Amino acid sequence: MGTFTDTPDAVPASLPQWLQQQALRHGTEVALRHKHLGVWQERTWAQVADEVHRLASALQTRGFSPGATLTIISRPRPQALLAALAAQWLGGVASLFDPLEAMIEQVQRLATLQPDFVLVEGVDDMLRLRAAQVAVRVLVYLDKRGLSDSKPFVQALDYAALVAERPIDERAPQGRALQTAFVFYRGAGQAIEEQRVSHAELLQEGQRLVVREGLGRQEEALAARAFASGGQARYLLAPWLIAGFRLNFPENLATRDRDRRELGPTLVAGTRETYERLHRYALERLPAPGSRSRRLVDWALAAQPGPLQRYLGDWLVRRPLRDVLGFSRTRAPLLVGDALPPDAEAFFQALGIRVRQWGDAAHWEAPPNLVQQTTDDWTRLQSQLA
16 A cells, blocks of 8 residues: 555544554555355455555546545445545545335436436446436446446446556545445436435534444444435445444345345444344244244243243343344444334344434435436436336
8 A cells, every 4th residue: 555645643533534643554454354155255444445546546537636526336345444535535426226126216217307426336337327318428247247248338447457557646635525426316307306414414423432332443244225315324334434334245145145144243323224124034933833943943932021021031041142133242232213113123132232313314405406207207217128
C-alpha cells in the first residue's frame, strides 16, 4: 500500500478516512472475509485500502470526479462495498441497488436516473440497464460469466483488471464530513424519492452503536444483505470502519444461513425480514406438535421458566437451537428498522437472544432537477420487458 498524506493521528471525518486509519494502524489484521468455493478468502486492512485506492484511481482516469455518483447493482459482495468506498475516496457518492428488487420498478428507476458510472455483478444486471436504455459512460462488472455472448457490452470493464492498474498518484481520501456518502432511491417514475446520507451522519450513528453495544476489534459480523439501505450503512458499515472488526460475506444468498452457522458471528445486524425468516427456519425444524420431543421444546421455551427449565432447557433445547440459527456466539443481535411481530420477538427472547432495535429513520424527498419519464416512455419500456 502506498504512503498517504494524512497522518494516523488525524480525526477521520469520512468513511474512506477511517479505512485509511485502520490500514495505517492495523494493516496486517484481517478486515474482510468472503467465502468462495467453500473456502474463506481473507483481506487485511492494508489490502482493502490498497484495493479501494487502486479502484478510485482507475475510476478517476475514466472521468469520475468529486460529486459524481457510482451506481452499484450487486448482491452482498466485498467488491461492491469496496467500490462504494472508492467512489467516496474521490469525493463522490455511492448509490446501491438490490438486484433482488422487482425488475420492472428498478428498470423504470434506472431509466429515470440515467446513471453515468455503473458497477454491476453480472450480465443479468447489464440487461436491466439495457432494458432501461441507460447510456452508461463507464460500466464495470464483477462476474464475466455469460459476457462473451453479450455483444452490446463489449465496452464493459473488468473490476479485476481495474484494480490491477497502477495508481496514478497517492491521493488521500477526498470525501468530507458533510458531503453525501450514499444516496438511496425508492419508487419509480414521477413517484421516485431519494434519501441522502452524509459521512457525518453515518459516523455519528456508527459511533453511537459502537459505544452502546461495546463493539471492538474482536467482533465477527456477517454481511448477508446488500448495503442498499441507510440502516445497513449506519449500523454495519460505519461501525466496521470505526471499531475495526471483521466483516464476513457469505458465498451467496443460498448459503448465508449455513455460512452463519459455520461462522458464529458475534454481531448480527438484520432487518425484520431477516429475523422473521430465521424464525420460520427454526419452526420448520422443530418436532411435530403433540409429540414427546415437541413437548420438551415447549417446556424449555416457556416464557417464565423455573430454575430446572432454565438449566436443562438451555442444554437440551435453547443452545442447540441457537447453533442451528448461527447465534451460538452472538452477543449483539441488532434489528434495523421495523419492530418484530410479537411471536417472533417472544421466540428469540425464549432462546436467550435479546434483539435490540435500532431505528432507521430516514428523510425521503423528491430528487431535484430529475427528468421524469413520460407515460409513453414507460409504456415503451414495459413492452421491451414483456
